[in-house]
Amino acid sequence: MRKTLTALVAAAMTLSAAPVMAELVVPNLSYRTGPYAANGIPYADGFNDYFTLLNERDGGIGGEIVKSPECETAYNTEKGVECYESTKGEGALVYNPLSTGITYQLIPKMAADGIPLYTPGYGRTSAANGKVFKWVFNYPANYWDGASVAVKYLMDQNGGSLEGKKIALVYHNSAYGKEPIRTLDELSKKHGFTLATLPVDHPGQEQKSQWLQIRREKPDYVIMYGWGVMNQVAIQEAVNIRFPMENFIGIWWSGSENDVESAGDKATGYKALSFHGTGMDYPVYADMKKYVVDTGKASGAGDQVGTMLYSRGMYAAIIISEAIRKAQEIAGKSAVNAAEVRDGFENLDLTEARLQELGLPDFSQPIKASCENHGGPGAARVFQWDAATKNWNAASEWITSDKEVLDPLIAEDSAAYAKEAGIEEGCK
Secondary structure, three states: OHHHHHHHHHHHHHHHHOOOOOOEEOOEEEOOOOOOHHHHHHHHHHHHHHHHHHHHHHOOEOOEOEEOOEEEOOOOHHHHHHHHHHHHHHOEOOEOOOOHHHHHHHHHHHHHHOOOEEOOOOOOHHHHEOOOOOOEEOOOOOHHHHHHHHHHHHHHHOOOOOOOOEEEEEEEOOHHHHOOHHHHHHHHHHHOOEEEEEEEOOOOOOOHHHHHHHHHHOOOEEEEEOOOHHHHHHHHHHHHOOOOHHHEEEOHHHOOHHHHHHHHHHHOOOEEEEOOOOOOOOOHHHHHHHHHHOOOOOOOOOOOOOOHHHHHHHHHHHHHHHHHHHHHHHHOOOOOOHHHHHHHHHOOEEOHHHHHHOOOOOOOOOEEOOOOEOOOOOEEEEEEEEOOOOEEEEOOOOEEOOHHHHHHHHHHHHHHHHHHHOOOOOOO
């Protein structure tokens, strides 16, 4: 009896002396229901699966397991805020809400709560100014970058000039869709093209009048800022009026397999921007198959791996994981908190060499963040859809946005926000 008691005491002392492993909590504010579910599902799967890969293959990040509790927003701003409030107390290190509307509501909340917000390719564009938006990061590119890259690409297609050309912007009538209008206005003044803006109301199934106007006014090019079913309908309407697909270019949220497949062969030639690569030709996917898909641990059915939106969700998880690694390096410990992860984001130095180590050579542009620059390089590639092979093929090299136009707009908008919110501009 005495020996048993002694053994129990010794075991208890051993357990109490053992280090307590902390989880790195990265909530996934997803939407697998509602009118945007077809796009939200592959993104959420890519996001979850990359963290699962790190846990299964590497034992997490720096020896700490990543936990990614999922909360359904249905792409609804009110539900998104509720998800934030219900999960932030779990030790959340960073949020990636995949919604511009939710992002606008969370910016002041997260600054007050001291939790970083990561919004790659969406959200408030002027958050690229880290001297005002100290807790928000939107690298590698934002909506204004996308508008500029599209115009630069079209200029290249026209011998360096868009003088006298007509461009129509078909956009989701929301905070997201309205983001590029000011930029395109400024670019039209600089380059001499005419801009027409055509809003499409949520969810985007009614677009007859917009495309009749396009048929009547005959713009040389159409740029689209759409999401979900709006993209499918727009591409089909373009087919119906025989608008040349090669002259139709979408922002990165208007360039997934879901957007083009319903139009069949007639969608061939449609173009879209992306700030990352797509397809299975990256070494990381061999590990994804071995450790996640083949073991039955994939977030979904495993049939979305390598698609455009799966790749984008994975990209977001990659950047978050690299920011956490940098935070661990700076803090000198593995169990980092949200404030330390913010510092990791601000000091991120993602090189091409590191991308190769991650099994993602030339997958994206390198990022070197700083207090002043939370927006990254602002570069994207143009991809073109081939319905026969069901592939997005690169149609350009990396194109960097026009900082001469964008930087003053970012400075102006962020200064206005700082004044309104009573924020003193400067480094943290």
